[in-house]
Amino acid sequence: MMYSYVMTSDIERQFVTTFRCVWDSPVSYQKEEIDEVRLLTVEEVESRLKSGFFSPYFEEEWNRCKQWLEAVERC
Numbered sequence: 001m002m003y004s005y006v007m008t009s010d011i012e013r014q015f016v017t018t019f020r021c022v023w024d025s026p027v028s029y030q031k032e033e034i035d036e037v038r039l040l041t042v043e044e045v046e047s048r049l050k051s052g053f054f055s056p057y058f059e060e061e062w063n064r065c066k067q068w069l070e071a072v073e074r075c
Contacts, residue, residue, distance in 0.1 A: 002068055007057060014057075018065060 004017040029037065040048075049059055 002065070005064070007060065009056070016061065018061065018068075
């Protein structure tokens, strides 16, 4: 586990727990339950922030995750 927090908006409140996993095997998923899989590089994610591509929740989580990783790397 990396961290937990409560994310609040005008319409809802969510308890968020973020985990980090390193996986070195192919990723599989149930194709009948998934419409599309799109793998993005860090650069692609960064270039699409604030464009409406991602939800505000994802963008907040992305920034929290980056801050956490930077803090860990400084240790």
